[in-house]
Amino acid sequence: MHEPNFETRSPWSRYGEWQEVSIIPPKRAVDGTITMPGSKSLTNRALIIAALAEGTSRLVGILKSDDSYWCLNSLRQLGIDIEVEGETAIVQGGGGDWPNKYAELYVGAAGTIARFLPSALAAGSGRWKMTGSKRLSERPLAPLLHTLTGMGADIRYENAEGCLPLTMQTKGLDGGSCILPGSLSSQFVSGLLIAAPYAKTPVTVQIEGGIVQRDYVEMTLRMMETFGISASALPDGQTISVPRGRYQGRSLALEPDVSTCCYFWALAAITNGRIRIDGVTVKASQPDIEIVNVLERMGCSIRRGESFVEVSGTDRLRGGFVLNMQKWSDQTLTIAALAPFADAPITLTGAAHIRHHECDRIAAICTELRKLGIRVDEHPDGLTVYPGRPQAALLDTYDDHRMAMALSLIGMKSDGIRIADPGCVSKTCPDFFDRIAELGVGTVFSKRREG
Ligand SMILES: O=C(O)C1=C[C@@H](OP(=O)(O)O)[C@@H](O)[C@H](O)C1
Numbered sequence: 001m002h003e004p005n006f007e008t009r010s011p012w013s014r015y016g017e018w019q020e021v022s023i024i025p026p027k028r029a030v031d032g033t034i035t036m037p038g039s040k041s042l043t044n045r046a047l048i049i050a051a052l053a054e055g056t057s058r059l060v061g062i063l064k065s066d067d068s069y070w071c072l073n074s075l076r077q078l079g080i081d082i083e084v085e086g087e088t089a090i091v092q093g094g095g096g097d098w099p100n101k102y103a104e105l106y107v108g109a110a111g112t113i114a115r116f117l118p119s120a121l122a123a124g125s126g127r128w129k130m131t132g133s134k135r136l137s138e139r140p141l142a143p144l145l146h147t148l149t150g151m152g153a154d155i156r157y158e159n160a161e162g163c164l165p166l167t168m169q170t171k172g173l174d175g176g177s178c179i180l181p182g183s184l185s186s187q188f189v190s191g192l193l194i195a196a197p198y199a200k201t202p203v204t205v206q207i208e209g210g211i212v213q214r215d216y217v218e219m220t221l222r223m224m225e226t227f228g229i230s231a232s233a234l235p236d237g238q239t240i241s242v243p244r245g246r247y248q249g250r251s252l253a254l255e256p257d258v259s260t261c262c263y264f265w266a267l268a269a270i271t272n273g274r275i276r277i278d279g280v281t282v283k284a285s286q287p288d289i290e291i292v293n294v295l296e297r298m299g300c301s302i303r304r305g306e307s308f309v310e311v312s313g314t315d316r317l318r319g320g321f322v323l324n325m326q327k328w329s330d331q332t333l334t335i336a337a338l339a340p341f342a343d344a345p346i347t348l349t350g351a352a353h354i355r356h357h358e359c360d361r362i363a364a365i366c367t368e369l370r371k372l373g374i375r376v377d378e379h380p381d382g383l384t385v386y387p388g389r390p391q392a393a394l395l396d397t398y399d400d401h402r403m404a405m406a407l408s409l410i411g412m413k414s415d416g417i418r419i420a421d422p423g424c425v426s427k428t429c430p431d432f433f434d435r436i437a438e439l440g441v442g443t444v445f446s447k448r449r450e451g
Pocket residue numbers: 040041042111112184185186187190212213216217329330353
């Protein structure tokens with residue numbers, strides 16, 4: 001079993017004392033109306049932009065999970081005053097510089113912080129050390145950091161060049177034109193855009209090649225606009241220009257986390273139940289909302305309300321299709337977990353970049369599905385999953401919240417599924433197992449860790 005990196009678990013995490021949870025299929029069809037906390041992606045964008053802004057921001061409906069905790073904590077280390085009252089964060093913006101001129105920043109396992117904060121740091125002046133989990137230190141970051149070096153940041157690497165841990169000495173971003181690759185992660189582009197208004201000259205970002213998960217860049221541009229900065233993109237979307245300016249503090253309500261909603265809609269799909277999530281619509285800015293169209297194609301009934309989305313399942317999910325996951329690849333694991341229960345194979349493509357996420361997600365899901373006796377073909381950019389009846393097994397989660405939540409779905413339909421290291425869900429959904437238990441799924445935690 002994969003040894004978790006417990007340092008990444010924040011005070012907002014749960015279940016850390018348990019080595020395993022058994023998932024027991026619900027006794028009767030799941031039927032519920034629920035709400036979800038705020039989006040991880042929107043929370044961390046809003047926190048960093050509010051910290052850069054002039055004046056006070058009030059962010060309503062933040063996500064309280066490891067990824068947002070380490071973001072908040074890093075901003076506080078930089079001298080930004082942030083108060084959290086329930087699910088609201090009140091941020092006193094620093095106006096584009098950081099009050100503390102030296103800080104040691106630990107960013108956990110969060111790709112969003114590792115890719116969004118360095119540019120924002122480089123826009124100010126000071127010296128900062130940034131460290132993260134072992135896995136985060138292996139994830140791609142070099143293209144962004146090299147761009148920042150080209151714009152004036154002095155970055156020293158403790159181990160491998162272009163990776164965490166690092167120390168940055170900065171005195172403002174020079175600005176100008178830069179080229180960033182789009183195929184590894186959309187977060188490089190988002191990261192540079194967030195800090196771009198504070199550069200000494202306007203910034204133009206040119207995206208090299210196709211970009212994965214483009215909607216997250218659109219989400220960044222919309223959040224910048226909310227705080228008063230309008231960037232402009234050429235019609236092909238590959239070149240984005242950002243004017244100089246200063247964000248202004250704002251009050252805003254964040255959308256619920258659609259990526260987390262997907263596990264609950266999938267729960268309805270797989271158990272032939274019904275889950276309505278209030279406060280979300282199919283017009284959500286997050287790309288994972290595409291799952292409702294796919295569940296519909298698989299035979300589920302969808303109600304697309306003015307202020308809710310409801311999924312009702314079916315007694316046999318339909319398969320027999322190929323899906324390109326490039327635009328919403330966080331849900332590759334969810335669809336792969338549903339696929340054994342479909343009536344024909346499902347092939348997922350376009351997701352080579354998820355080999356660089358919290359784990360090599362393509363290799364990991366293939367390995368775990370095979371442990372269940374499910375036939376899987378692994379491809380460089382995805383996988384094909386064949387219909388089958390999952391056998392009882394203890395499944396590894398690779399310190400990856402999405403592996404844990406997706407594999408749990410299998411236990412909601414099949415007997416004998418045990419999930420290792422349930423605590424890893426706290427990266428984005430710390431109370432995941434309590435939430436499914438409230439809906440009638442059995443959860444039995446076992447093997448208390450020592451010490
Ligand atoms: O910008 C964001 O908030 C995100 C972008 C995506 O990452 P990549 O573009 O690195 O794949 C996504 O997988 C991640 O969960 C959140």
